[in-house]
Amino acid sequence: MLPALPVLCYLLIVAVWVLDLLTPQLFIASILLNIPIALSSLALTRRLTIGLVIAAEIANALAAFLNALHDRGRFDAIALGDRALLAASFLLVGFLAIKTQGLGRSAGLSEARAEQMQRERRLRVAMERVRESLSPELVRRKTLHQSLELFSAERGLLVPNIGENGEWYYAVEESAYVENRRDALPPELRSLLAKRLDGARSLDDGDIVARFALENLGARFGALAAGTGGHGAEARLLLLRDDRPWMRDETRFLQAYFESCSNALAQAELFVQNIEQSAELARRNQLAEERSGVIRDLVYALAHDLRTPLAAADVTMRQAERGAFGALPEEYRKVLLASLESNAESQRLVDTLLTVARYESGDMTTLEESVDLLSVARAVCDELSAMAGERGVTFAATGTSICVTGDKLELRRALMNLAANAVAASPPSGTVHIRVSAEGERGRVAVEDAGYGVASEERGALFQRFGVGKRRRGSGTGLGLYVVRLIAEKHEGSVWYEPLECGSRFVIEIPQRRSQNEEERA
Numbered sequence: 354m355l356p357a358l359p360v361l362c363y364l365l366i367v368a369v370w371v372l373d374l375l376t377p378q379l380f381i382a383s384i385l386l387n388i389p390i391a392l393s394s395l396a397l398t399r400r401l402t403i404g405l406v407i408a409a410e411i412a413n414a415l416a417a418f419l420n421a422l423h424d425r426g427r428f429d430a431i432a433l434g435d436r437a438l439l440a441a442s443f444l445l446v447g448f449l450a451i452k453t454q455g456l457g458r459s460a461g462l463s464e465a466r467a468e469q470m471q472r473e474r475r476l477r478v479a480m481e482r483v484r485e486s487l488s489p490e491l492v493r494r495k496t497l498h499q500s501l502e503l504f505s506a507e508r509g510l511l512v513p514n515i516g517e518n519g520e521w522y523y524a525v526e527e528s529a530y531v532e533n534r535r536d537a538l539p540p541e542l543r544s545l546l547a548k549r550l551d552g553a554r555s556l557d558d559g560d561i562v563a564r565f566a567l568e569n570l571g572a573r574f575g576a577l578a579a580g581t582g583g584h585g586a587e588a589r590l591l592l593l594r595d596d597r598p599w600m601r602d603e604t605r606f607l608q609a610y611f612e613s614c615s616n617a618l619a620q621a622e623l624f625v626q627n628i629e630q631s632a633e634l635a636r637r638n639q640l641a642e643e644r645s646g647v648i649r650d651l652v653y654a655l656a657h658d659l660r661t662p663l664a665a666a667d668v669t670m671r672q673a674e675r676g677a678f679g680a681l682p683e684e685y686r687k688v689l690l691a692s693l694e695s696n697a698e699s700q701r702l703v704d705t706l707l708t709v710a711r712y713e714s715g716d717m718t719t720l721e722e723s724v725d726l727l728s729v730a731r732a733v734c735d736e737l738s739a740m741a742g743e744r745g746v747t748f749a750a751t752g753t754s755i756c757v758t759g760d761k762l763e764l765r766r767a768l769m770n771l772a773a774n775a776v777a778a779s780p781p782s783g784t785v786h787i788r789v790s791a792e793g794e795r796g797r798v799a800v801e802d803a804g805y806g807v808a809s810e811e812r813g814a815l816f817q818r819f820g821v822g823k824r825r826r827g828s829g830t831g832l833g834l835y836v837v838r839l840i841a842e843k844h845e846g847s848v849w850y851e852p853l854e855c856g857s858r859f860v861i862e863i864p865q866r867r868s869q870n871e872e873e874r875a
Contacts, residue, residue: 358396362389366408373416378424378432383413383439387446394450397457406447413439476610479503484617487624494531496614497524497590504607506592508572512538513582515546515589541566545577546589553578553608555599567593574598578607580615588615663700670696705832708766708839720760726796726863727754727789729761733768734787737776745781748772752789755796757863759844764863767840767848770833771800771859778804778857795846795862803856815850837861 366389373382386409393402417436421428479499486492497511501524511522521538524531538546545556545566556563556575567575572593582588590611670693672678674686681689730750741748757764768787775785783803790797807815816838834848837859841848846863 358392359401362392362401362405363408365389365392366405366412370412370416373412374419376420378417378420378429379435381432381435381439383409383416383436384442386412386439387442390443390446390450394453394457397454397461399451399454402447402450402454406443409443410440413443472606475503476606476613479610480613480617483614484620487621489618489621489625490533492614492618492621493522494533496611496618497522497531498529500590500592500607500610501526503610504576504592504594504603506576506594507596508570508593510591512546512589512591514586515543516586539566539569541569546591550577550579550589553604553611555601555604557598576604576607578604578611580611581619582615663696663703667693667696667700704766705836708763708836721758722761723756724759724761724764725754725756726764726798727752729765729768730787730789730798733765733772736769737772740773741776741785744776744779745783746776746779747782747784748776749784750787750789752787752798753791755789755791755865757796757844757865759863763840764844767837767861768798768800770837771861774833775800775802775804775857775859778802780804783856791865792862794865796865797860797862799858799860801853801856801858806852806857807850809852812850816848834859 366386369382369385369388372385376382390402390405390409393405396402413436417428417433420432479502482499483492483495486495493511493513497509500506501509507526509524513520513522520533520535522531523534541562545562548562553576556567556577557573563575567573570593573595574597575591575593576599578590578592580588580590588611590607592607670689673681674689674693727750730752734748734750738748772785772787779785779802784801785803786801788799788801790799816834818832818835837848841861841863844863846861848859848861851858851860
């Protein structure tokens with residue numbers, strides 16, 4: 354609303370009323386009271402129009418009464434009729450003025466909505482251009498360049514971090530190039546940018562520091578926005594122009610734009626950080642793989658180099674034990690038998706290390722053949738019967754013939770590890786029983802012993818590498834049960850532990866599958 358319009362309208366009413374008093378009763382000047390009522394439509398406020406209508410009605414009635422008194426108290430009928438028509442015209446003009454105000458407000462709102470939609474469209478286009486790149490450097494440059502076009506600014510500068518005397522960006526409207534400068538900011542400009550901002554603000558508001566900075570920059574009007582420059586730093590965007598001052602809605606729009614650009618910058622920096630982290634992770638994985646390969650090669654080399662002398666020593670000692678080199682004293686025979694057992698344990702350790710290295714490197718066997726689990730169990734029982742007999746342990750393998758598909762040697766190794774552990778864990782006169790059965794479409798082998806069992810707190814790590822198995826009485830490296838798990842999983846099976854009332858039960862389950870050759874023959 355124009356500030357002087359209400360005063361002007363009421364002054365006109367007073368002037369017309371005075372003029373009406375100075376004229377004869379039949380010369381009705383009150384018709385001019387419609388002028389301020391019509392002018393009130395420019396104010397876009399109903400209160401002013403209603404107030405003017407009431408004032409006009411009062412002025413019209415009072416003027417009619419005073420004119421009649423001035424004419425010796427005689428009320429002219431024609432004059433009274435004209436006054437009544439004027440009173441009705443005041444109401445009509447007031448009604449039309451209010452309607453005009455409503456239409457004006459609607460037109461203003463429509464224009465404001467259209468302008469807001471246009472501004473939002475321009476902002477959306479600008480943000481699309483800012484987000485085209487995922488490079489933080491390009492995001493900063495596009496933020497400054499698009500701000501000049503979006504706000505019709507002649508020049509602008511962007512400071513990513515006001516806490517550092519580092520780089521800043523400068524651009525002019527005529528050029529599409531954004532200059533990356535690394536020289537120090539002028540002191541007055543640094544003081545201006547360092548001020549705490551709750552949002553964007555216009556600099557042509559009487560601030561002495563702002564005026565001094567604008568004069569040094571050769572600009573008349575400026576607007577400053579605050580945001581995040583990346584990594585939590587405070588950033589500032591300063592836009593300059595000479596043709597017109599900054600309006601309040603423009604500064605609000607500028608702050609919203611700069612905050613959106615700050616979010617785009619944060620996303621770009623996060624993207625770069627993720628790429629750097631991925632590259633570092635890939636480098637570390639490659640280094641770990643190289644180290645793992647070196648360790649695996651060392652294990653392979655060491656195991657293969659140990660196999661030959663161990664096998665040779667085993668042959669030589671067995672020949673000596675059988676008398677190939679002459680009769681041996683009884684004491685020496687005992688030492689030789691202990692050495693043979695130690696040598697056999699060393700050979701088992703070498704085989705275990707080779708198996709673990711092969712599985713963990715992915716170099717697993719692809720052999721698929723039909724394997725009778727009961728036959729494997731009996732072969733293991735026969736091989737370990739001598740060791741069981743020395744300990745006074747009864748060994749038996751029973752069940753039904755169950756055929757699975759896989760590597761017979763590896764399945765035998767898994768069952769051998771379980772059975773050897775069971776024998777070692779059994780007390781003298783104990784019993785180890787291998788039971789083979791079918792559970793639906795799976796073949797099951799259970800190894801039971803009457804030993805001391807496994808403590809409940811140790812069962813969770815029983816099949817882990819170097820798990821509690823290495824602490825079981827009579828066990829060795831702690832890799833035996835781990836190898837059993839690897840072999841079972843390779844055959845798409847599983848292994849687990851079940852405590853018994855007196856002893857332990859280790860169970861392997863393998864799916865009953867036919868080999869590819871058997872399927873082709875079928």
